[in-house]
Amino acid sequence: MKAIPLPSTSHQPQPYTGPSAEQVLALRKQYLNPGLFLYYKKPIMIVEGKMQYVWDETGKRYLDGLGGIVTVSVGHCHxxxxxxxxxxxxxxxxxxxxxxxxxxxxxxxxxxxxxxxxxxxxxxxxxxxxxxxxxxxxxxxxxxxxxxxxxxxxxxxxxxxxxxxxxxxxxxxxxxxxxxxxxxxxxxxxxxxxxxxxxxxxxxxxxxxxxxxxxxxxxxxxxxxxxxxxxxxxxxxxxxxxxxxxxxxxxxxxxxxxxxxxxxxxxxxxxxxxxxxxxxxxxxxxxxxxxxxxxxxxxxxxxxxxxxxxxxxxxxxxxxxxxxxxxxxxxxxxxxxxxENLQANALKIGDYILAGLEKLKARHKVIGDVRGKGLMLGIEFVKDRTTKQPGKEECAQAVENARELGLLLGKGGLWGQTIRFAPPMCITQADADFILAVLDGAIGAVGQTG
Known part of the structure; x- marks a missing residue:
């Protein structure tokens, strides 16, 4: 996959000096309930957030497309x-x-x-x-x-x-x-x-x-x-x-x-x-x-x-x-x-992204449906558009690919076949363009491009 630059930000994260991700994972396995689950094959450790962005312990920046599971409404550390x-x-x-x-x-x-x-x-x-x-x-x-x-x-x-x-x-x-x-x-x-x-x-x-x-x-x-x-x-x-x-x-x-x-x-x-x-x-x-x-x-x-x-x-x-x-x-x-007129921003940016998702649907056969309102959007994956067999593995791989490109997403649906996109409502037009470019690359890498 081709790297896609994140929009610029003036925020400079603090140097991280705490335990490594491996150490935290070991502590978690020993002391936290095993019923807790982790996203991604290689777990990500978030140590700082500012508005629509978060940083891991290595200083890598991500756009938080899930908003802390639809929770960060106005931006991290507003x-x-x-x-x-x-x-x-x-x-x-x-x-x-x-x-x-x-x-x-x-x-x-x-x-x-x-x-x-x-x-x-x-x-x-x-x-x-x-x-x-x-x-x-x-x-x-x-x-x-x-x-x-x-x-x-x-x-x-x-x-x-x-x-x-x-x-x-x-x-x-x-x-x-x-x-x-x-x-x-x-x-x-x-x-x-x-x-x-x-x-x-x-x-x-x-x-x-x-x-x-x-x-x-x-x-x-x-x-x-x-x-x-x-x-x-x-x-x-x-x-x-x-x-x-x-x-x-x-x-x-x-x-x-x-x-x-x-x-x-x-x-x-x-x-x-x-x-x-x-x-x-x-x-x-x-x-x-x-x-x-x-x-x-x-x-x-x-x-x-x-x-x-x-x-x-x-x-x-x-x-x-x-x-x-x-x-x-x-x-x-x-x-x-x-x-900050965030409701209006959710409508404007959400409509722009949804229109872009419709274009991606036309390009990628693994997308069965795109839907939602404002900054609450779903992309449902299928193995076949006629049978609508859920594309659980395809969705999971697209989410993994997006993470590599700097975009964090969620999953939903009974079979984990749907990408859930719900970022902080402060995202910008530049963020929207980044999101669509990442999704195009991440989904394209899954295969079956039309």
Whole structure:
């Protein structure tokens, strides 16, 4: 593969003087859970990051095309976020919600201002898994119903309840879970029964939600949970109208609608601040994490005052939720997104890259589908476009090749057949050109160029 120069940057990384990658790997094998996995045949060790770039221990620079798994929203070590974190840490590092504390109140007001309708009450936790767990409990308490509808190809977390609504065998341990959960057919135009050319695909996929309610539940449900664009499933974008019709079926059965915005929120789709807005709906409960804190352990559930009131029935407490430091970080992230127009940048650069991916699809037969919105884009690999046999090995090799050329990417889909591209939203036009050139070379080296 021909080397492709990265766009220039003024940032000079500090000389690294810590343990070698080999030493760290040995420590990891001895002291960390073996269930943790590593990307790449030769593991990469990241020791510094600045905006859209990261550096390994040798000083090699990479463009972070995965954004720390769709988490670094405004850029690694963004100066405004760092300043907010540093200033708060000087005065108070920790205070729980049993005391008044200004940072959590100010942040909740700022976050609520970004929400449509009556979604104005915030509950802060530490991760997306916790947020989804809390949202599911709220749905059951508020409705008095138990059954839940989720989607196949979905991912909602690694705790027991999150695993229960997840529908990917790769992420589900053989332990009791999924009680009362029913998984509807995924609205997956590339692999589903109704494709991109069917204008009624959204309604037709949503019919399966109604079918599940009628046949697999008592006719009443607690709620419906769906990612606005499926993340781990391979950045699968739903056909227009899907959430509208699904929400109608669920609400008619007494349920509430939960939007999992852990990966799609905070302007990443470009056209809207929240992923659910791309479908023209307003959910009853919204969960969010990852990009909310630009890497800090912060997540939230936002709902209506009426639904939130069910939490007063018992004592419920999160020790670290709304910690002063992460609240200051969360507010700073929102300020950066506004001041630097990152949502508009996600739309502009995302549209440019997506157009380039369509051209790559025409050139490379291993690409079966390209899709997504803004800076949340998927490239699905196949061994054959007619059979759509998943191209797991081809995808893995393309990701390896891209790493060699200085671009870090993610993988998704049940078979690991889809490249997930979700960089910090501060990337530039020069970065976009670099990305497309790297992908062309990385995928071309896999073979089967048209």
């Amino acid at each position: 100066p405004h976020v760092l300043a907010a974190m540093t200033e708060q840490s000087k005065t108070l590092q920790h205070s729980t919600t049993i005391y008044l504390q200004p940072r959590i109140a100010e942040y909740a007001e700022k976050l609520a201002s970004k929400m449509p309708g009556d979604l104005k009450v915030c509950y802060f936790v530490n991760s997306g898994s916790e947020a989804n767990d809390l949202a599911l409990m709220m749905a059951r308490l508020y409705t008095g119903n138990y059954d839940l509808i989720a989607l196949r190809n979905a991912y909602h977390g690694g705790n027991a309840s999150g695993m229960g609504v997840t529908a990917h065998s790769n992420w589900k341990f053989n332990v009791p879970h999924s009680f009362g959960v029913h998984h509807a057919v995924a609205p997956y135009p590339y692999r589903g029964h109704f494709g991109y050319d069917d204008p009624e695909a959204g309604r037709k996929y949503a019919d399966d939600v109604k079918n599940l309610i009628d046949y697999a539940t008592p006719g009443k449900v607690a709620g419906f949970i769906a990612e606005s664009i499926q993340g781990v499933g391979g950045f699968v974008e739903f056909p227009q109208g899907y959430l509208k019709h699904a929400y109608e079926h669920v609400r008619a059965a007494g349920g509430v609608c939960i939007a999992d915005e852990v990966q799609t929120g905070f302007g990443r789709t470009g056209t809207h601040f929240w992923g659910f807005e791309t479908q023209g709906v307003i959910p009853d409960i919204v969960t969010m994490a990852k990009g909310i804190g630009n890497g800090a352990p912060l997540a939230a559930v936002v709902t209506t005052a009426k639904i939130a009131a069910v939490m007063t029935q018992k004592v419920h407490f999160n020790t670290f939720g709304g910690n002063p430091i992460v609240s200051a970080i969360g507010k700073a992230v929102l300020e950066v997104i506004e001041k």
